[in-house]
Amino acid sequence: MSTQSGKLVVGISSRALFDLEDSHAVFETQGREAYCEYQIEHEEDVLEPGVAFGLVRKLLALNDQAERVEVILLSRNSADTGLRVFNSIAHHDLPITRAAFTSGDSPWRYVSAFGADLFLSADPDDVRAALAAGCAAATIVPGHSIAADEGExxxxxxxxxxxxxxxxxxxxxxxxxxxxxxxxxxxxxxxxxxxxxxxxxxxxxxxxxxxxxxxxxxxxxxxxxxxxxxxxxxxxxxxxxxxxxxxxxxxxxxxxxxxxxxxxxxxxxxxxxxxxxxxxxxxxxxxxxxxxxxxxxx
The missing domain is CATH 3.40.50.1000 (HAD superfamily/HAD-like)
Structure with a gap:
């Protein structure tokens, strides 16, 4: 448990939470400027759930009667391009209110500042850095199975x-x-x-x-x-x-x-x-x- 909050704190990247493969492909093939334009153009398009979406929903459901878990967004997006991510968070009714947008830099350095107990990211380098800093961390691997929203x-x-x-x-x-x-x-x-x-x-x-x-x-x-x-x-x-x-x-x-x-x-x-x-x-x-x-x- 985070000593700062008394809650289980989970940091997650936007690509682990949502399906951002299309926009990431734009970044990989056309560069950051084209990526930013793409995200702004699609700002009102709701992102589909990513591999860790079901996990996050179930973690947040543990707060039914007490504040036990907090999920924090740690993203390489800028605040500008991250607006699409927060719009999608609101659409899916996820109670995520804290975030760090780092405009391309690694967000792992905020893992400790937020008191995160776990960091999930699609970027292996960020994960290795978080592990080296003493935080449980894992690289979310693309897959075809998404956890169910209901149940244990x-x-x-x-x-x-x-x-x-x-x-x-x-x-x-x-x-x-x-x-x-x-x-x-x-x-x-x-x-x-x-x-x-x-x-x-x-x-x-x-x-x-x-x-x-x-x-x-x-x-x-x-x-x-x-x-x-x-x-x-x-x-x-x-x-x-x-x-x-x-x-x-x-x-x-x-x-x-x-x-x-x-x-x-x-x-x-x-x-x-x-x-x-x-x-x-x-x-x-x-x-x-x-x-x-x-x-x-x-």
Whole structure:
């Protein structure tokens, strides 16, 4: 939870919130001036929901009886071209009132100033900068599945390099599965170090505690390639952290996409592009460019 507001604060880029692919294509092919003209010409045209739109709507619905969540727009648009974005926010009846428009510069530097607990963007460079500054962040990947506006908010997380550090994943990458399994079994009683999304899951757990468990509108899942016996350290780590996880799927290397669809995830966070790609065709997916899987080969 943001210490500044006592709420869960989520920063989101305009391209993650709305479908801006057409206008972004203008920017990529014709430049900033043509992009600005395009946005002003289409100022009254309402933007369609983007990949993270359903997630944002469900997050804001948690404010039904108390102010638990705030969503802030962090955009590379200028205030002038951003008018279309705010018009679309009003049209879709989203209670988003705070924003930073940076006229092409990276908006990640305002993540800390706003006290954001999570930053979602379509720009990988902005996401990496936010992660380096200590904020949970993910690159929203274009996909065909948009979360439903109704029902529980369901968020799924990978384990290593997302909820946990990448210490164990480094052993796997450098020495193989047998060494990884042996190391995790030997350290089963030692809690794993926290990863970039630990604090975000803690904030969700804090909100969950405000509800009757039978009526809680938030459901979380750990979806990991780990399997027994490497599962024990994960379970004991979450217990040591006093963090609630509603479902835990230990897949032993199986593909994750079908399981995420079965869970009904509104978003899934993973550090590995090989998992994010297939998942993005079924659920909203955020790539977390953190840890050994995202380091360049020497």
């Amino acid at each position: 908010l369901k968020i799924a997380f990978d384990g290593d390099a997302v909820l946990f550090s990448d210490d164990a994943e480094r052993i796997f990458k450098q020495h193989g599965l047998a060494a990884f399994t042996e190391a995790e079994s030997a350290a089963a009683d030692e809690p794993l170090p926290g990863g970039p999304f630990k604090a975000f899951l803690e904030a969700l757990t804090h909100i969950q505690a405000e509800f009757d468990p039978a009526e809680c509108p938030i459901r979380t899942a750990l979806v990991t390639s780990r399997s027994a016996p490497a599962h024990e350290r994960v379970i004991r780590t979450l217990r040591a952290w006093h963090i609630r996880i509603d479902e835990a799927l230990f897949l032993g290397g199986m593909a994750k996409a079908q399981f995420l669809r079965a869970f009904g995830a509104d978003i899934f966070f993973d550090d590995q592009a090989t998992h994010i790609g297939p998942a993005s065709g079924m659920v909203a997916a955020g790539h977390v460019p953190h840890g050994v899987a995202n380091e360049s080969e020497p």
